[in-house]
Amino acid sequence: MRVLLVTEINKTLIFSGFLSFGTMYLSAILKKAGHQCEVTSVDYNEAEQVCNTFSPDIIAYSAFTGLHIPMVEINSKLKKKFKFFSMFGGPHPTFSPELIEEEGIDAICRAEGFEAVTNLVNKLERGEDITGTPNWWIKEGGKIHKNPIAHQVKCLDDLPFPDRSIFDKYPSYRKNKSFSFMTSFGCPYNCTYCFNHQLHKMLNKGDKVIRRRSVDNVIAEIKQVKEKYPLQYVLFRDEIFTLNKSWIKEFAEKYPREIGLPFYCVLRANHVKDDIVADLKKAGVYNVTFAIEAGSDFVRNTVLKRNMSKEAILKAAGILHDHEVPFFTYNMIGAPGETFDMALETWDLNVKCRSTSTWAYLVYPYPRTELHDYAVSNGYLDEEKSNKFLMTYHDKSILNLRDKR
CATH class of the missing domain: 3.80.30.20 (tm_1862 like domain)
Known part of the structure; x- marks a missing residue:
């Protein structure tokens, strides 16, 4: 199937090497399963153009809180012009799954999507019933099917390397000298402003809070990037290295x-x-x-x-x-x-x-x-x-503070 991945893409993120790992991993995993992938930024004009040329069967949005707002709007506009199955994943739908109630959204993925997305896409391709797919809330026939969260991937070395080639169509990306890597997933701490304390509660028995790739696996990925791009500076984006x-x-x-x-x-x-x-x-x-x-x-x-x-x-x-x-x-x-x-x-x-x-x-x-x-x-x-969402935490505070000016 043809899957269009929607994620935040701009010059700052490209230059700093901070493009979405979720998008790159999903592209790699879906391609390994025999599907085609394309990417677009959170921009309606670009998304419309890609839809015209790529004709996606599925559009998958990687949504952070705040960023989900323009994504929902773009999805609604695209639904009026194209026929596709829409799915949302990432932090926002994981912790605010009521997003599924928005018009035009067919499914939301909660927690880890490495296996969940592939399972759903494979079922859609085969024309099978998708309503019982783990990790997914599926909207079908006016009903929302809420499924439990499956076990996470146990060995990160089993995952393919992130598919960075999906961003190669952006010239500045191909010329970039800084690239990001993840050697581990997870954080053991429960800071109140972070989602980790909620994510810990979602883990199944036997799942680990911290998972780490082997040193050799990480080095092999960096070598691959070094061979293809003018890599001069490595950024490790683990929450705690x-x-x-x-x-x-x-x-x-x-x-x-x-x-x-x-x-x-x-x-x-x-x-x-x-x-x-x-x-x-x-x-x-x-x-x-x-x-x-x-x-x-x-x-x-x-x-x-x-x-x-x-x-x-x-x-x-x-x-x-x-x-x-x-x-x-x-x-x-x-x-x-x-x-x-x-x-x-x-x-x-x-x-x-x-x-x-x-x-x-x-x-x-x-x-x-x-x-x-x-x-x-x-x-x-x-x-x-309390349930209003801002696009950024740089501009203004929504809190009632004594010394707010």
Whole structure:
């Protein structure tokens, strides 16, 4: 079958190497199963043009919260002009499955879609009944069929490498020198602003919170990309790159010998240890990022549940300075209950860390997160706004804050 994948594509994402892994993995898996795939950005004109030339049987949207809004609109417009089966997957339909009620949406996938999408597409191709397909909510004949979530893929090495060629039609992508890679899936922490605490509840017995590819499998993928594209800088997009000390040690031995390119990765302050940073340095790390989020102990640990002391953050910064590893910090401004003076504590802690650079974002409590429930129950988020979705967390705060200006 012909499957059109819709995902966010722009020059910034291409240049930074941050295009959707879900889209690339699905393309690889579907092609392996004998299907054809094409991609389009979240732009109606481009999507319409691709539909005219590709004639998709299925259009699959990879939807984050906020981004689902234009995707639903595009899907509605395309449905009026073309005949296709529409499916939505990704974080938003996983945690807000009522999206299936939107007109023009035929199915939504909850949780991991590697096997679920292929199963559904294969059934559609064979003309079989799809209403009982695991992970899927299917709308058919005015009824919504809600199916349980199946076990996740156990061994990530069994997955094909992400299909980056699907983006080759964009000239800037083919010329890009930075590409992203994932060596692991999952995060063991339960920060209130993140979806992980909800995802953990969805796991079946025997499923793992953290799954990691072998070092050899990761290196083989990087070699493949290095052969095809002018790769000069590697970005590892794992939520926390250094969770497994023995994996890092093996990586530090093999990566510089077989790849030898500078790389970036994300750390967590309480996992920043002297020996681990020494191994990263040995491997060729260029820079890293870790999250401070908030300087106020109340905001960081009570509201956001980071469970991390200022001392641990400052110690992590000190270790990185000792090993001369440049680092960036992530920060949140405007959390429920945060005052202006508390926000200044975030500034102060960043100054003390002496980070190479910092990023700061406005707090946006996504529906279905613990932070969202906290904001509503404590009066920081009005009920009528509680299920409204913003396209971005860069522009404005929807919270009722004492010092909001």
